[in-house]
Amino acid sequence: MKTVYERADVVPLLAEIFRELGYEGTTLSRITERTGIGKGSLYHFFPGGKEEMAAAVLADVDGWFERAIYEPLRHDDPRAAIDAMWANVMDYFRSGSRVCLVGAFALDETRQRFSPVIRDYFVRWIEALRQALVRAGCAEDDALAAAEEAVSGIQGALVLSRALDDKEMFRRTLDRLADRLAATKRGG
Amino acid sequence: MKTVYERADVVPLLAEIFRELGYEGTTLSRITERTGIGKGSLYHFFPGGKEEMAAAVLADVDGWFERAIYEPLRHDDPRAAIDAMWANVMDYFRSGSRVCLVGAFALDETRQRFSPVIRDYFVRWIEALRQALVRAGCAEDDALAAAEEAVSGIQGALVLSRALDDKEMFRRTLDRLADRLAATKRGG
DNA sequence: TTTGTATTGTACCGATCAGTACAACTGGCG
């Protein structure tokens, strides 16, 4: 039996590996080892090599957040969209046992390779959340700070819950952040 | 002219490199390139190679936090120690342009190599801060949550301010975290 | 100055890195 992939099948597999090993830690041999996909296929789908693989993974992640989180925050009912955001984030990061690829890339020199994408991912997240807060009746000044606090808080919870190996801590922190955001909407 | 080092001189130089490049991204040749220290010296000071270098760096970082932050939180005047913590954190991380080595190691598979050290660093930070809050008159239940929130918030601010390349965002977030902690002390 | 120890530069090792070349295979379509 022989498996035949197409590019779209490969990207999520790569994403998981980049997430766990980081950009530098991800080697072609470890990709092959974990997925069974050989160099032939990898360079067929991603002629630009490792860098193109990482770029494709980043674009895929970005697209998911755009559709599942940012877009609803901009246009759907703001309270419902914010509730959905918290639920989606909890699921997506598997209660903290899955890392944010973009956040991880931001920390080391990998950032230099992808800095526009990384920056954009967070800028759009914060801005979409800010808009939702304003639409929910939050004061303009408070909205930006609250949005920054929420997005920053999620990243911190990921780092800390992973360091402590404690999923419960992630859930607890996200609940606290959600409560605080809800208080902001009410003008707290 | 020829520079002669001793081990204690080398550790801080290595720390900066591990911080910027991550564990996997740090190679012996890049260490030599950035510091001028050759393999001969490196393996003389750290016979265990790269892993021992990283362990030494982690121990050094841990020691600094222990002396400069945790110990005052446990024994000095709690309000003064908390104020000093915020000031020290701001300086140490250079307004967000310097990354937390321990947090960075926690995100990728490097965690597996050093998981006890990584966990301990954060556990002791949170516990020391919790004690200070209790001593400052905060309720036991609120103290743990507030301490977790502060430490987690710092890590998030590091990720986000680096992703956005925005030192001001780091300062703003730390100020907000500090205010919130102060409110907790007053029983907010 | 001589001696002994600490430190360092250099040459080298096998393993692994990212990337290339290309022949062999696969599956859909006629």
Added chain:
DNA sequence: CGCCAGTTGTACTGATCGGTACAATACAAA
């Protein structure tokens, strides 16, 4: 069936990886 574009395994390259060996150097003590 035969064709063919898309996909894949394998063998290879030169560079770099972490690590070792050891002779040369620097320096403090006598």
